[in-house]
Amino acid sequence: MLVSLFDQERSFTRGVDPMVLVSPSIDEEMRRKRVEEENRENNSVPLVEEEKCRLQTEILGVKCSLLRMERDIAVMRIERRVEMERTLKFIVQTYLLSLFD
Structure with a gap:
């Protein structure tokens, strides 16, 4: 890879800024994917816990x-x-009073 970069540098003319495009290696891509997945997993855990708390709050309400x-x-x-x-007591009292009159 370095040899190809040196060859590119020699082929450029003076006064022009060279632009070198380097493609990432397979290991770097795999590492990036792994880091992105870990970030998603780490970010999703608090979200899941927050959703559980909201659900429990709603259930308690x-x-x-x-x-x-x-x-x-x-x-x-x-x-x-x-x-x-009260009504039955009043009826009984009224009935008893009517018996003694």
Whole structure:
């Protein structure tokens, strides 16, 4: 390779800047590809972890909403039961008062 460069240098005329094109060797290309793949793998790991965290956050948010809805339903049932008990108590009292009049 050096011999061909020397031959090219001799063939150029003075006053003209020579431009030498050197093609990368196969080892360099393989190394570049390996480095690019490693960079992609290293960059993808934080992205995967970030996606996992986002998914877990979304799941927890949905679970919280579901628990709030269940709590609201339970509170409504308790309120209905209390109201029913008051109504039944009033009916029994009214009935008992009507018996003694």
